[in-house]
Every structure is written in structure tokens, then in C-alpha cells.
Amino acid sequence: MHEHDVIVVGAGGAGLRAAVAANEEGADVALVSKLHPVRSHTGAAEGGINAVLRDGDSFESHAEDTMKGSDYLGDAPAIETLCHQSPKETVQLEHWGMAFSRDDDGRMSQRPFGGLSFPRTTYAGAETGHHLLHTMYEQVVKRGITVYDEWYVSRLAVTDHAEPEDRECHGVVAYDVQTGKVDAFKARNGVILATGGPGQVYDHTTNAVANTGDGPAMAYRAGVPLEDMEFIxxxxxxxxxxxxxxxxxxxxxxxxxxxxxxxxxxxxxxxxxxxxxxxxxxxxxxxxxxxxxxxxxxxxxxxxxxxxxxxxxxxxxxxxxxxxxxxxxxxxxxxxxxxxxxxxxHYAMGGIEVSENGETCIGGLYAAGECACVSVHGSNRLGGNALPELIVFGARAGRHAAGKEMETAEIETGPAASIGSGDVDTPVSPGSIDTSEDGVAADGGQAGDDRATDGGAVVGMDETVERALDQEQARIEHLLEKDEGVQHADIRSKLQESMTENVNVFRNEEGLKQALRDIREAREAYQDVYVNDPSRTFNTDLQHTIETRNLIDLAEAITLSALARTEFRGAHWREEYQDRDDENWIKHTMLAWNEGSPDLYYAPVILDGEDKSYEPKERHY
Amino acid sequence: MSTQLQRTETEGDESPQEQRLERKSLAEGEREAQRTEEESTGDETPHVHLKVFRYDPEVEAKREPRFDDFRVPAPQGTTVLDALMYARDEFDSTLTFRHSCRQAVCGSDALFINGSQRLGCQTQIQDLDQRPVRVEPLPHQEVEKDLVVDMEHFYDQMEAVEPYFQGETPDEEEQLQSRENREKVKMSTRCIWCGACQSSCNIAAGDNEYLGPAAINKAYRFAMDEREDDDIKKHRMNILEQEHGVWRCQTQFSCTEVCPKDIPLTEHIQEMKREAVKDNLKFW
Missing domain, CATH: 3.90.700.10 (Succinate dehydrogenase/fumarate reductase flavoprotein, catalytic domain)
Structure with missing residues (x-):
């Protein structure tokens, strides 16, 4: 078993920035990633980093643009935090040597981007993400931060308390892709999820093959709600x-x-x-x-x-x-x-519900970057606002997890923040299928799935981590020992096709319902999934099989949330509902796994900023 | 229906001539098989025959390295990575290779394709002359399984050159950098750590401690950056001038030829040699 103060899962821009911030606060931090850090998909980001750095530009302008871009579904405290801290974080990258493009006077170059009222997208050629990723990894090397690369985190170690807000995350379970060894990572302070986007839910995506939304899927099953998943x-x-x-x-x-x-x-x-x-x-x-x-x-x-x-x-x-x-x-x-x-x-605006400090409703569990929803982007992200989100909120999550005193967040998380439950008419029942005979759910159920049947609740730190390790070992054994059935590639490709067909730019009720039927079919097929490769060495067949389970859960969350939202806002267009409905729909969609019976509710959107209130206006460009 | 050919072979001691003949006959057989299949199915999609290196120390049948044959559809635009993914997803899910971004920026899928180091995702099947297309793991690195090699040594070399900015920075303001200087380091900053150069380098193959082209390029990236001062540059030159540093390079240009990001690696190494000479001359 490994033990550190802070465990960061994922080593793209947000994860690396979080690790450096936690390290600077004196924490013993480790990065655990299924890829070597420089392989992360932050490297594919091209455009730039929105930051207010010049005369004539202002925080207020950046915040207004972002709120308008979000179609009034972003939270003002998150947006204002982003706009205020992006310049400092961007200059920090420059101080770490990042090779920004330069103007004739030697300053960092900025260019116009969609939806911006000032050319504030700070760039390094058309490969800004590549430079950001490598610069951040250089800082990790400089500090000697421990990196477990090619370790695939497949389960969170979370206590059994009945209410998600009472639960604590004490670590993660991962397996070494190179050797197949399953091991636990105990986190004395906290776990930060920074696993990136879920683009592989779709078949025509800019996202990497590795972008399977592992963090959101694990957090969801552990009890953290997924926020605004319909906004893709x-x-x-x-x-x-x-x-x-x-x-x-x-x-x-x-x-x-x-x-x-x-x-x-x-x-x-x-x-x-x-x-x-x-x-x-x-x-x-x-x-x-x-x-x-x-x-x-x-x-x-x-x-x-x-x-x-x-x-x-x-x-x-x-x-x-x-x-x-x-x-x-x-x-x-x-x-x-x-x-x-x-x-x-290209991008998921939604994700793991977090506060401006990266906290989820589960104690000791944080999230930052694309896998999280803070929410800066609301129903539509502006170009150039993803990279500042990684560094601003990555750093904040890292500091908070390391124990730094920070102001209490304005954004409340968890079911306590609910402003009413949602209602959605589904053609098939969503959620888990329980066909387990030997105590191991065929689809590799999560800690929460066993909560009801496990007898005494597990709440201590060590026993929580050990139990998670046992469960994950059993799940992996089960997948490897089964020698016939369905292969993940068949399930995954059908799921991706249906999502691309039915839950795309243009959506209607019939298509969304068809997607739910297809997702259910995928879930049923997954009960019979098996891993053909018997080897423990670099078993990508096993890794992709576990990822596919995550894709099923996320596809369902996206589609359920989309079906429930009966309006047209930002990236979410509905054939039957052609107008933005501010009276009923200025609220965040929350979907909780609820031990396998997904529960839909809503949380307030905060339009009141520090010094001003953002009035929803009609959006024209 | 599986269209995977069942033929396997073990690497033998055949002469290059024999190997060429074998390739030729295989290619003929392949074309014949393709014609037959297209006639019977009416399928006009062109296919490609891949010979893929297989090895897994843990699995009895793969302990002896071998080549497997796959015949996969390859319409215009198909890359070697696409073809490998197709072979894996449709025929053999145990086929193992690293890949992620599919767009030549993550650097995961450097492979030995038809005898040269290339990124699988960046290599169009139609641009390859030789059939069947041979896909092997990067040479000079230990094979872990199939096309996956151990990259640890490469990473160690990269990190041995202190690959991070070490300048003194002002508190809040950005540092200025001239456009010319940014242009000077631009190509060196493109490196995606794929390891193709290291694998192609004869010197690195013979001298395990040689820093290698990628690491020297990384040092160049910082040494040439005007935001670092002369003391740091001196420190960087000390690292590069060590016994297994820049002087080992024999300017064979193999690294430059294979670099998928077109970084002029050999030139950068030569420039560091010149810097080292200049530096040493100061003491005369």
C-alpha cells in the first residue's frame, strides 16, 4: 500500500497544477495517472488562455463575456474567481518558462476569440496546450513530486455513511498497467480527481482515446452528484x-x-x-x-x-x-x-459538482479541470476559458487539499443545496442492474452498490481503503477469469454510435429516448463482458473494459439530464422547446447515482457576483 | 467472419534477399486473396495486410516472439494507428500498443513501421511503399509486450538534463522575450517525448548512458532561452559536456530524419557543441 498526504488522479494541466500547489503548501503529494503526464490530452489544446493582461481590458469584461457565453447558467463566484486569478496564473506559467508567442515589444501575444469583447486569448502558436502541459510537468520534475505513471485508478475508497455529505474519501485503488498489480493509495488529506473529459462517449470527438471520464464516473457512483451533464x-x-x-x-x-x-x-x-x-x-x-x-x-x-x-x-x-x-x-x-x-x-461543460475550492460533497474528495463542474461555463464554454480553468481551479484544489486556510466557498455542494427534485419520463429504467451471485457485481459495482448488503458500515480510514482494495481485486479477478461473453469494443462502439446519432447538436425527445434504450442495452450487454487477454502485463483489454463501464454511466447521465431539460439554452438545443426558459430553467441539473437508482434534482444558479448582479439578457453575436 | 490470416512466422536468420523474396511472395498472395474476397463480397474497399510483432512474456503462446498477419480495410486516409485499432477491436483484443490523442501530440505511438521510426497516427497507409506493412516496437528498447516498449530509460535521460526553467523571475510582471529568441527556441519546444530519435540513434544503442538527441534538445531549449542567465547556461553546458553528452554525437542525422515534429535535432546538438567550444575557449 502507498500512502501520501494528497493523491492527484490524472496528470494533465489541472492535475499537474494541483500537485505543484499542494507541494508548495508542504504536502507530500503523488500523481497517479493511466498515462505518462506528457501524454495527457491538455497537450492537444490549441487556442490559448483567456487572461486580462492589457490596458483597455478588464476583469468585468471577461466575466460578462463568460456569463453571456454560459447563457446565464454559470455561477458568478466561479466566473469571478476565474477572471480574477487567470492573469496571475498565466504570468506564473510564463515565469516557469512557458514559450508563449511574443509581440514586437516582447510581451506575450494575445488574439481575438469567439464570444470575447477584447482580444485576451494568450497563446503559444496553435499549440498552447502542448506548451502548458510540458511546462507544468517540468515543474513537477523540478520539485521531485512522486509520479505513478501508467497506473489506472479504478475505484475510490469512500466510507459507508448513509448520506453522501457524511462520507469521507480516504484514497484510491489502482492497478499498475505494466504489471497488473492492484494496489491501494491511502490519502491522509485528500484525493483530487483531474481525469479530464468524457469525449469517448461519442464517436466523432476531438478527445483522446484516454478521455473516458473515469473521474466523474467514479465520483458519481461514490455519491457525488454530476452537474449539468446535458451541456456538451x-x-x-x-x-x-x-x-x-x-x-x-x-x-x-x-x-x-x-x-x-x-x-x-x-x-x-x-x-x-x-x-x-x-x-x-x-x-x-x-x-x-x-x-x-x-x-x-x-x-x-x-x-x-x-x-x-x-x-x-x-x-x-x-x-x-x-x-x-x-x-x-x-x-x-x-x-x-x-x-x-x-x-x-469537444468538451463537457458539466461534471463533478464542486465548489470554488474544488471540494465535492464528500469529505476529502476534490475535482478540478474538465472532469469538474464549478461552474464557470454554464451551458456553453467560451474558447480560451478551459486552460485558465485548469490552472486556476487546479491550484485552488491543490492548496485546499494540502490544508491551506482558504475562504469558505460560496458555492454549496451536495443534496443539501437542492432546490427541488426533477422529473423525467424514461422509456427504460436507468441505473444499475444487480445480477450478482458471488458478491461481485458482474459490472464491477462500486462501494456504494454493496452498502446496503454489506452488514456493518465501514467508516474507518484503514478499513475503508482495505475494503476498496479487496473489492477491486475481486472485480478484476472476475473480469479476467470469465472466459467467454461479450467484448468491450462491441459495447463501446454501439454506445458511441447511438450517442452521436441521438444526443448530438440537435436533440429531440424521440432520439433521447432511443439513446436511453440503447444505453440500457449496453448496460445489459456489459453484464456479460469478459476480458479476452489473460495476461497481467500491459492488459489494455482490461483497462478498456473498465473504462467502458464508465462510459455507459456517463452516457446515461448526459442523456437523462438532456431529456429532463425542456428548453433551449447554450449548447443544449431541443426540437420541441425552441426558447430559453428563464422562468423555469435557470438552475443546475444534478444527477445522483443514489446506490444505482439515479435521482434527479436541481441546484440554484448564482447570478449575484461580488459587486454586481448578472441580469440574463437575450444572447446575440 | 474473420479475415485474419492464420499465418505466423518467427524471425529467422534469412538473408535480406530471402526476406525481400518472402515479402514479395506474401504481397502477391495477399493481392490474390484480396481479389478473391472482393469478387465474392462485392466489397470495393481497399484492404491492407499488416505484419505485427507479437510478444508477451507471460503468455505461453506469445513467449516466443512472432509476427501475426492482419488484413484490415484501409480506405483513403487510414493511418497505421487506425489499422492497428481495427485489428485489435475486430480480430484480437489482446493486440497491445500505446496510443491516445490520434493527432501526433501525445507521443504515445512511436513505432518501427516498415523499418523506420514513425508515429502510427501520423503515418498514412497509402504513403507506405512496402507491403505487407511491418509494424514493430521501437528498436533498442526492451519490449514489454507486443508493440509496447519500456520508456523508463528514455524518461531518465530526459530528466537528467534538469529539464525545467531556472531563471530568476520578477514578482508579478511577465518577463519579456524577443520574437527572435522565441523563434530560436521554437522548434526545440515542439518535442513530444515520443522516443523515435533515441531509438534511431546508433550511438544511443551502443552507449546506454548517452543523453541522446531528445534530452540534448531539451537542454538546448533552455540554454538558448534568453530568459535564463549566463550562470545557468554554464551549468547546463556542464551537464551537456560530460562524458556521455554532446561529444558522443557523430552527426549521422538519423534522429533528425525520424523526428515526427521535424525538429532539427542534429543541428541543435551541433550548436551545443559549438557553445561548449566557445565556453572552453574563454579559459585560454
Whole structure:
């Protein structure tokens, strides 16, 4: 068994920043990640970091833009924290040597981005995430922080108290991908989940294969509600064949979108009469798909993004990486021809419910980054606001977990913050299927699943960790010993297809219900899942099988939340409900696992900031 | 229906000529098989024949290294990584390789493809001349299983050059850096730690302690950054001038040839050698 003060799960931007912050507070911190840190998907972020650094810009402006972008579903304390602390954190990255692009006067370069009223997206070419990730890992190396790389965390060690708010997280269980050894990691202070997005729920995504939402799925099953899961961002410019991201920076620098009839549809189609291509991502993604669905796309599949008029020199200076991506992954040289683009799943606005200090409702359990929902982004994230979220809230979670005195958070978490329960008519019952015979749920149930049947409640630190280790060993044995059944790849691909078909940019009740039926089918199939590879050495078959369970739970949470929200807000468009309904729907969707019988309730949106109140206005770009 | 060919082979002592002949005959057989199949199914999708290295010390049948053959659909745009994923998901879930981002930035899937180090995700099947496409783990590294190699030594070398910024920084203000200086270090900052260069380097193969191209490039990235001062640069040069440092490089350019991010690694190593000479001349 390993033991540290703070265990950080995941080693992308948020996890690395959290680890450095905890280390600076004097904590003994360890990073546990299924990938070596530099393989994390933060490295694929391209555009930049929104930070108020220049005369003429202001915190208030950044906060207003973010609140408007969120379609008034972001929480003011989270947004104001982000806007206030992003400049300091961005300069901190510079002090750690990050290779930002530079202006002629030697200062860090900034550029316009969608939905921003000032060009405040601070960038390093079109590979800002790559530079951020490597700079942060360098700081981890410098400090000698312990890294368990290629260790896959598959269970949280959480006590058995009946109410989630009374539970404590005392560590995690992981297995060493290289040897198959299952081991426990005890956390004296706390566990920080920083596992990234759940993009693999979809089949056309900019996300890495590793982005399977392990953190949200584990936290959900341990009793933490998932917040606003229906809000999935579809990025307007991804390559049609692979889903590889083409940065919004292309449009920020002046790139133009054309349909097959040669029209600059963002203006000519009336989608965003003022700012055209620089509207918010949800607006541009819907515009593109409308053009394609109405027969004005190329090959009924994509539109053109043209940046040739910017000239080779400017493109090479600011967007060089885009030339390589378009050439290598789509076979189009963007200096000679327009790029092909279409919307693709990119980001989850929702996630593990946390406060501004990264706390969940379970004691000692934190979350930061894309896996968390604080909520800065509400129903739609602005480009350039994800990277500052990683560093600002990663650092805050790290400090809090290390024991630093911090102001009590304004955002309350857990069922206590409920403002009423939700109601949703589902065609099949969601949640767990209990067919266990030998005490090991076939789908590898979580601690909570056993709570009711386990006799005496487990509440002590050591016994909680040991019990979790026993359970996880039993689950893995079960998966490895079973020698026939269904393979994860079949379940996963059907799930991804259904989600892409039914829970995409445009949604309707029938499609969402079909998705729930398909998810149920996946869950039933999963009861019979088996791992074909008998080896303990680097068994990716086993890892993908466990990940697939997580994808099923998250797909269900996304779809249930989407079906329940009967309005159109931000990234969530409903055929039957074409208006934003402020009277009934300025509230956060909360979905609690509730020992396998998902429970829907709502929490308040905080529109009152430190010095002002944000009045919901109609959103035009 | 499985279209996986059942043929396996063990690496033998065949001459290059024999190997070429074998490849040729296999390719012919493959084309024949493909034609037959396409006729019978009306399937026009082009397919590719992969020969993939297999090894697992733990599993009886894979203890002896071998090559497995897979025949997978390869429409235009298919990468080697796509083909491997297809083979794994459709035919053999035990086929093991590292991969994550699919867009040449995570650096997980450096492989030995048709005899050269490349990223699987960045290599289009249609750009490869040789059939079948041979996919092997990176040479000069210990194979853990199938296409997965032990990267620990590579990481150790990277970390041996103190790969982190060591400048004195002001309290709140950003430091200034000229566009020229940022341009100077730009290529070196692109490294994704894939290990292709290290694997291609004959010197690194013979001298396990040689820092290697990636680590020297990492040191270059900081040594050339004007935000670090001369004392730190001197310290960095001391690390690079050690017995297993820059002087080991024999400018064979193999690292530069294989780098998937087009970093001029050999040039950077040469520049560090020149810096070292300049530095030493000061004491004369």
C-alpha cells in the first residue's frame, strides 16, 4: 500500500497544477495517472488562455463575456474567481518558462476569440496546450513530486455513511498497467480527481482515446452528484475524417466559413450578423449543421474554413500547427485550399459538482479541470476559458487539499443545496442492474452498490481503503477469469454510435429516448463482458473494459439530464422547446447515482457576483 | 467472419534477399486473396495486410516472439494507428500498443513501421511503399509486450538534463522575450517525448548512458532561452559536456530524419557543441 498526504488522479494541466500547489503548501503529494503526464490530452489544446493582461481590458469584461457565453447558467463566484486569478496564473506559467508567442515589444501575444469583447486569448502558436502541459510537468520534475505513471485508478475508497455529505474519501485503488498489480493509495488529506473529459462517449470527438471520464464516473457512483451533464460542446471546426481539432484561433485570426454555394453563411444566413465567424461555439456549430442539413454542405458532410487570405507568413507565425494537422490528417494543404470542417464533440461543460475550492460533497474528495463542474461555463464554454480553468481551479484544489486556510466557498455542494427534485419520463429504467451471485457485481459495482448488503458500515480510514482494495481485486479477478461473453469494443462502439446519432447538436425527445434504450442495452450487454487477454502485463483489454463501464454511466447521465431539460439554452438545443426558459430553467441539473437508482434534482444558479448582479439578457453575436 | 490470416512466422536468420523474396511472395498472395474476397463480397474497399510483432512474456503462446498477419480495410486516409485499432477491436483484443490523442501530440505511438521510426497516427497507409506493412516496437528498447516498449530509460535521460526553467523571475510582471529568441527556441519546444530519435540513434544503442538527441534538445531549449542567465547556461553546458553528452554525437542525422515534429535535432546538438567550444575557449 502507498500512502501520501494528497493523491492527484490524472496528470494533465489541472492535475499537474494541483500537485505543484499542494507541494508548495508542504504536502507530500503523488500523481497517479493511466498515462505518462506528457501524454495527457491538455497537450492537444490549441487556442490559448483567456487572461486580462492589457490596458483597455478588464476583469468585468471577461466575466460578462463568460456569463453571456454560459447563457446565464454559470455561477458568478466561479466566473469571478476565474477572471480574477487567470492573469496571475498565466504570468506564473510564463515565469516557469512557458514559450508563449511574443509581440514586437516582447510581451506575450494575445488574439481575438469567439464570444470575447477584447482580444485576451494568450497563446503559444496553435499549440498552447502542448506548451502548458510540458511546462507544468517540468515543474513537477523540478520539485521531485512522486509520479505513478501508467497506473489506472479504478475505484475510490469512500466510507459507508448513509448520506453522501457524511462520507469521507480516504484514497484510491489502482492497478499498475505494466504489471497488473492492484494496489491501494491511502490519502491522509485528500484525493483530487483531474481525469479530464468524457469525449469517448461519442464517436466523432476531438478527445483522446484516454478521455473516458473515469473521474466523474467514479465520483458519481461514490455519491457525488454530476452537474449539468446535458451541456456538451460541439466544436465547430474539426476535421471530418478524424475529429482532429482545428483551433478557433483560425477564425480569431480572420479565417472565413463558406458553404458549398460560396456563401459566407455566418453573416449571409443571419446566424451572427455582428461578429460572424466569431460567434460563440454553440452558435457556429448549429449554423454549420443547419447549412449541411439543408443541402448546402460539401458531400452532405462538411463546410469550408478558408484562411488562405491571411498569407503564408502570418499563418506560419501564428497557426503553423494547423498546416500540419490539416495536411497530415485530412490531406488538405490549407495554404492552397480551404480546410474541410464540421462540428465534433469537444468538451463537457458539466461534471463533478464542486465548489470554488474544488471540494465535492464528500469529505476529502476534490475535482478540478474538465472532469469538474464549478461552474464557470454554464451551458456553453467560451474558447480560451478551459486552460485558465485548469490552472486556476487546479491550484485552488491543490492548496485546499494540502490544508491551506482558504475562504469558505460560496458555492454549496451536495443534496443539501437542492432546490427541488426533477422529473423525467424514461422509456427504460436507468441505473444499475444487480445480477450478482458471488458478491461481485458482474459490472464491477462500486462501494456504494454493496452498502446496503454489506452488514456493518465501514467508516474507518484503514478499513475503508482495505475494503476498496479487496473489492477491486475481486472485480478484476472476475473480469479476467470469465472466459467467454461479450467484448468491450462491441459495447463501446454501439454506445458511441447511438450517442452521436441521438444526443448530438440537435436533440429531440424521440432520439433521447432511443439513446436511453440503447444505453440500457449496453448496460445489459456489459453484464456479460469478459476480458479476452489473460495476461497481467500491459492488459489494455482490461483497462478498456473498465473504462467502458464508465462510459455507459456517463452516457446515461448526459442523456437523462438532456431529456429532463425542456428548453433551449447554450449548447443544449431541443426540437420541441425552441426558447430559453428563464422562468423555469435557470438552475443546475444534478444527477445522483443514489446506490444505482439515479435521482434527479436541481441546484440554484448564482447570478449575484461580488459587486454586481448578472441580469440574463437575450444572447446575440 | 474473420479475415485474419492464420499465418505466423518467427524471425529467422534469412538473408535480406530471402526476406525481400518472402515479402514479395506474401504481397502477391495477399493481392490474390484480396481479389478473391472482393469478387465474392462485392466489397470495393481497399484492404491492407499488416505484419505485427507479437510478444508477451507471460503468455505461453506469445513467449516466443512472432509476427501475426492482419488484413484490415484501409480506405483513403487510414493511418497505421487506425489499422492497428481495427485489428485489435475486430480480430484480437489482446493486440497491445500505446496510443491516445490520434493527432501526433501525445507521443504515445512511436513505432518501427516498415523499418523506420514513425508515429502510427501520423503515418498514412497509402504513403507506405512496402507491403505487407511491418509494424514493430521501437528498436533498442526492451519490449514489454507486443508493440509496447519500456520508456523508463528514455524518461531518465530526459530528466537528467534538469529539464525545467531556472531563471530568476520578477514578482508579478511577465518577463519579456524577443520574437527572435522565441523563434530560436521554437522548434526545440515542439518535442513530444515520443522516443523515435533515441531509438534511431546508433550511438544511443551502443552507449546506454548517452543523453541522446531528445534530452540534448531539451537542454538546448533552455540554454538558448534568453530568459535564463549566463550562470545557468554554464551549468547546463556542464551537464551537456560530460562524458556521455554532446561529444558522443557523430552527426549521422538519423534522429533528425525520424523526428515526427521535424525538429532539427542534429543541428541543435551541433550548436551545443559549438557553445561548449566557445565556453572552453574563454579559459585560454
Amino acid at each position: 460542446q460541439f466544436h465547430p471546426t474539426t476535421l471530418p475524417s478524424t475529429g482532429v481539432l482545428i483551433t478557433e484561433g483560425v477564425r480569431g485570426e480572420g479565417g472565413i466559413l463558406y458553404n458549398a454555394e460560396g456563401e459566407r453563411f455566418m453573416f449571409e444566413g443571419g446566424y451572427a450578423k455582428n461578429v460572424g465567424e466569431l460567434a460563440s461555439r454553440d452558435v457556429v456549430a448549429r449554423a454549420e449543421l443547419t447549412e449541411i442539413n439543408e443541402g448546402r454542405g460539401f458531400e452532405d458532410d462538411y463546410v469550408h474554413l478558408d484562411m488562405r487570405h491571411l498569407g503564408e507568413e502570418r499563418i506560419t507565425d501564428r497557426l503553423e500547427n494547423i498546416i500540419h494537422l490539416s495536411e497530415d490528417f485530412e490531406g488538405v494543404n490549407p495554404l492552397e485550399d480551404p480546410m474541410r470542417v464540421k462540428p465534433g464533440q
